[in-house]
Amino acid sequence: MRTLPSYPSLRSFLDWCATSDQFQHVPDPVSVTHQMTAVHRAVLERRGPVLQFDHPLLIGGAKSTVPVVLNLFGTPERVAAGLGVTLDGLDDLGAFLAALRAPTPPDGLRDALSRWPMLKAALATRPKIVKSAQVQSVVSKGDDVDLMALPIQTHWPQDAGPLITWPVVVTRPHGTEAAEVGTYNAGVYRAQVLDHNRLIMRWLPHRGGAAHHQSWARQGEKTPVAVVLGADPATLLSAALPLPESVSELTFAGALNGSRPRLVPAKTVPLMVPADAETVLEGWVSPSELAPEGPFGDHTGYYNPAEPFPVLEVSAITHRKDAVYLSTYTGRPPDEPAIIGEVFNTLALPTIRAQIPEIHDLWLPPAACSYRMAVVSISKRYPGQARRVMLALWGMLPQFSYTKMIVVVDEDIDPRNWDDVAWALATRMDPARDVMLLDNTPMDYLDFASPQPGLAGKMGIDATTKIDSETSREWGTVMRMSEEDAGFAADLVARLMPGAGG
Structure with a gap:
């Protein structure tokens, strides 16, 4: 090891x-x-x-x-x-x-x-x-x-x-x-x-x-x-x-x-x-x-x-x-606890997947105090699966009881990429249908936004593609280049712009 x-x-x-x-x-x-x-x-x-x-x-x-x-x-x-x-x-x-x-x-x-x-x-x-x-x-x-x-x-x-x-x-x-x-x-x-x-x-x-x-x-x-x-x-x-x-x-x-x-x-x-x-x-x-x-x-x-x-x-x-x-200090991220939290996020994934196998990836943004928010990508197979994953996470480990917002996306979305997450929220989520709110749940008493010390609400946002009974509309098709065309473009651009980053 x-x-x-x-x-x-x-x-x-x-x-x-x-x-x-x-x-x-x-x-x-x-x-x-x-x-x-x-x-x-x-x-x-x-x-x-x-x-x-x-x-x-x-x-x-x-x-x-x-x-x-x-x-x-x-x-x-x-x-x-x-x-x-x-x-x-x-x-x-x-x-x-x-x-x-x-x-x-x-x-x-x-x-x-x-x-x-x-x-x-x-x-x-x-x-x-x-x-x-x-x-x-x-x-x-x-x-x-x-x-x-x-x-x-x-x-x-x-x-x-x-x-x-x-x-x-x-x-x-x-x-x-x-x-x-x-x-x-x-x-x-x-x-x-x-x-x-x-x-x-x-x-x-x-x-x-x-x-x-x-x-x-x-x-x-x-x-x-x-x-x-x-x-x-x-x-x-x-x-x-x-x-x-x-x-x-x-x-x-x-x-x-x-x-x-x-x-x-x-x-x-x-x-x-x-x-x-x-x-x-x-x-x-x-x-x-x-x-x-x-x-x-x-x-x-x-x-x-x-x-x-x-x-x-x-x-x-x-x-x-x-x-x-x-010694060290604690404060608004970045601080050492937030950086340790980034690594522990990776360490926790196999344990989380053992309990919730459909989870593809999970990210706890350090800027959100390392545990107040989670972005989760899943391999979606059935209606309501995103909500089941949210509830499973909140009840799985004591640390997740203090996570006040969970965003669930599909596995084609990188949960660590805010541009990807924003696109999923903008195109796969309807606020009236896809937001789940809970109240009077456990919360870190240091959360000053909570109405009562130690008790607060939670929000789950389903930003996955809607399937079967989740929608009555025909869902759009995601635009993607073929691998052949993308490879051709990459080779040509590398010759046109030698030394360029990216």
Whole structure:
């Protein structure tokens, strides 16, 4: 499955970026307050390299000795590389993910042998527990804990304060042991810095970390948590992937890397943590204490309002001697989450097709916040099929419950080409007949257009060719050149206009 070298740590991936001319040092002093985000956004919009700010300026202007790394996944090529493949290898990886969700028994010995790579990948998920690790070279506990010494960014002018944006938050449910790594959840949740030893954990109710916290809170107990900063790319992306609930993100990272993940016991909480990370914040989340988180700029391009979320008290900070701090920003696309979403769109296609086989292609436009809108092309065979596909998508994955508009087109339309989609809407869709509206359906509460927080309408637009009982009129015939004439024209134009693009 993996076609690129294994990157067991963030710095090994940065080395690969450097050797492929995708890494650049920034020697200038740059403030973590707003300035770094402005530089990051400008470079990301140009599909530029990974940046390492060697001399970050902390709040108040003091220089930090901890470099800041930004724009790690600023191009689809680097996201794919973090998964261990080139862009043209995403289809095979997507098929592997689909098989995880719905495995089928082998059809004879030959089929069983053909699945050996998948079996090998599954074996690679067994973690290797080590007794010591570089991430614990320096340990600060108690009064020595100081989050304000880290170069944590304040991204936007109206943000409430410093915000950790690339943490891999590790939890386990109540009633399990620290050694039961298969029960762990690793999610990417933003964390607001309250003071020198407290964070606010913004995990939404449907996320795994929140479910684990509730299992501890029901017993009146604090939840052990490890916030991993600067994990290896496979762990970072596994924490963001919509994996089946039965698959642990930490162990799945081993399958992506093609090697067993190395874990080490945390110093002050009963959890295992990635041994090759840059920094780990250990702590306990209160069963009852809440604090207002936000406002912060979000992926919608708006500031979300302050809302209460649980408070984590940091009991220890462990890190490498020469640790770097990995960060990013969220905002109106383009941002790194939107670029990651482009790649995940490709990865999700085999899983979606396994459930809805008539889907030919699907695109979640990054400009529409990566999930608010979907354009789907189908192989249409019967009346009403477009509507069935819309309803199936909305009910298939939790992520699609927040997709408020689905446009369905025929397979001769490229869903990623707005000109194609506009032509289909203009010539194959009648607003009175082909628009389906639903109300009071689940919606991301950050959607300010919704009449009520968490509830909104949905629109489905059938822009397919109408067949049989869908229309009483004879449908038009699409104009197309013959392949022979098109080839003749292409050859002639190439001679008439040598060197012209297109």
